[in-house]
Amino acid sequence: MKVFGFAGYSNAGKTTLIEALIARFVARGLRVSLIKHAHHGFDIDRPGKDSFRHREAGAAEVMLVCDKRWAIMHELRDEPEPDLEQQLARLAPCDLVLIEGYKSNAVPKIEVHRPANGKPFIWPENPSIVAVASDVAVAGPLPWLDLNDRAAIAAFVLNATGLS
Template structure:
């Protein structure tokens, strides 16, 4: 499986960019999965639902199955967050896995950048960032710069980078 990341500061447009790239690459006939890393607590389950009640009771894993999808929730119960390779081992084979977040992991990435955030670009400080998708000109950045909304060009770049 090929890996490519989308990284950037909070509110830089990462999720929207991932969504558009997934749509674009899938429309070209490739299979794509995603990993979303969050630094904060997030819950995909709903209080009061049976699966949530199972987790609250202490289950280590709860697999929810429906006629349309299944989801496996694994509670760490105080254990350390698993490293990215362990998470990738849980994924079914696809052509490309897009990883949102994981700034410090070694896979190649595109940085989503919005000038309004008032932050310094990560590109230049992080050698795994191969390009920037930005809403402004960035003459001092040494990697390719794409318009944040030019999904076709960004998808072309990623597919070239991973050899698909």
């Protein structure tokens, strides 16, 4: 599996970009998976539902299965958060895994940046960032990709991963 990441501050456009790229890669016949790192607790379940009640009762894992999809919810309880390598090992084989987040991990990644958000660049402190995608041209030592040119960004990712 090839792995490529995207990093940036909130509201920079990471999710929208990744959504468009997944559609492009799948249209090319690639099998694509995604790992998104959330900095805050999240819950894909709702109080009162059977699966929620089973987790609350103490189940370590709860698997939901239907004719369209399946999902496993794993409760960490007092275990440490798994690192990216452990999460990658849990995925089914695919051609490309896109990563959203995991800024400090050594996976090559594009920084998605919008100057209007007033946030600093991540790349000066992060050697795994190999390009910057922004809605405004950015001068610097890294390649600049127009955030609105999805074809160019897709080509960059495919070239960087050897999938072109």
